[in-house]
Amino acid sequence: MNIMPGPVGIIINPNSGTDARRLTSNAQFMDSIQKLRIIKSVIMGLISTGINDIAVMPDYLGIAYNLIRDLKIEGVDLSIIDIDPEGDFNDTKNSIKIFRKENSPLIILLGGDGTIRAAAEESIDIPYLPLSTGTNNTIPYLVEGTVAGLAAGYFINYNIKEGLCNLNKIDIYINKEFKSIALVDVSTTNYKYKGTGIIDLSMIIDSVVIYGKPTSIGLASIGGLIYDMGCNSSKFVYINFNGNKYKIKAIASPGVVKNIDINYYKIVDVGNKILMEKSFFIEADGERLYPVDYEDEVISYVNPNGPKILDINKIMEFISKNQLFKESL
Incomplete structure (x- = not known):
């Protein structure tokens, strides 16, 4: 029996990019408005590939609620999952549990290395797309949001196995x-x-x-x-x-x-x-x-059995190599 995929999951860490290193270095402050702009672009990239079922983790700063308020697009089911945000990594872990239960094909994470670590502590079964909104980010991508959303949508639609890489x-x-x-x-x-x-x-x-x-x-x-x-x-x-x-x-x-x-x-x-x-x-x-x-x-x-994350470059190279960006008239 084929199980229908659930919504693409989105987790926005409200605390990333705000720690004390702003006092001791030139690290930029990543506020809620910047995170909202990034995730809007990600979602528009997803939607452009036909993804129309997206669920978002709520947060104590209201980023998710502002997202739902601002993006009302016909034919797109953009919802907030049912958890009570505490403002710590338990929010991420509790959200992963829900996304697993709903059979999400992919979870997009806005945060730093700690955010994907918290997600992987709960599950290594679901592919992740980590996007940088932290400080000394090593794993998350520093990439324009629309490109990330486009790559995520292509990955889901074409089941691009080459677009996954395995973390230790x-x-x-x-x-x-x-x-x-x-x-x-x-x-x-x-x-x-x-x-x-x-x-x-x-x-x-x-x-x-x-x-x-x-x-x-x-x-x-x-x-x-x-x-x-x-x-x-x-x-x-x-x-x-x-x-x-x-x-x-x-x-x-x-x-x-x-x-x-x-x-x-x-x-x-x-x-x-x-x-x-x-x-x-x-x-x-x-x-x-x-x-x-x-x-x-x-x-x-x-x-060696760590979580899998999307490789944005390989996904877009696959799309280009196979000419999948074209539509026949």
Whole structure:
């Protein structure tokens, strides 16, 4: 029995692009109006390909409600799902549960690396299209919204398998107990308190980096300079900062370049476990997440079975190569 696909899911993180790094760097402030403009463009791209069933996560700032108010298009079912927004990552997770139940073919995420991590914590079964509205975004695309919507619609309509890429993930274990996942990096740090939750690279003791390019920002830029890691990467990088054998120039955040000391690094095959250094706080994907005692055992397992995300470039190349943009008269 064929199951009819449900609505394309949309999650807009109201908190992305607003943290304290606006006080310590040149990171832009991503307000609700900008996010509303981006998602309107995404939806217009989707609609142009014939997608007419779209559901949106509500948020405490009312971005979703303003979207519904502004976009009233005949023949398009644009709705808000039924959850009570709390203003944290539980909103994303609860929305994923609903989208899974409704058999959504794709979920579009407006946020940063933390947003797609929260989604992947709940499900790796649904393809994601992450769009950047955060700060040091490594995985989400910085792309014009209409292009993203067009690629998403083509992906659904033509079932473009070539347009999917597989992310690795890090399974985090503390004293052999599974805690959570990361999609970019896991680090031990010298922080003793959560504080603002953001990370100064000079406070990191050691890191496992699984996604990063030489053009990335933050810890991913260091890992990406050592080894270029993207979707389907068979390798990851372990970096130990507890020494000064090497010095590397890294973009810590927009407009902030720092010289970072490195003790040593190694390139490792995906599928391996790393025993992390002793520390006080565990960082994942740019945020302080878990306090630990100095004697706790922290293991990062780099798992190849992570979530799948759309590759916008490959989708549009497929459309071009197969001349699917043309309509016969």
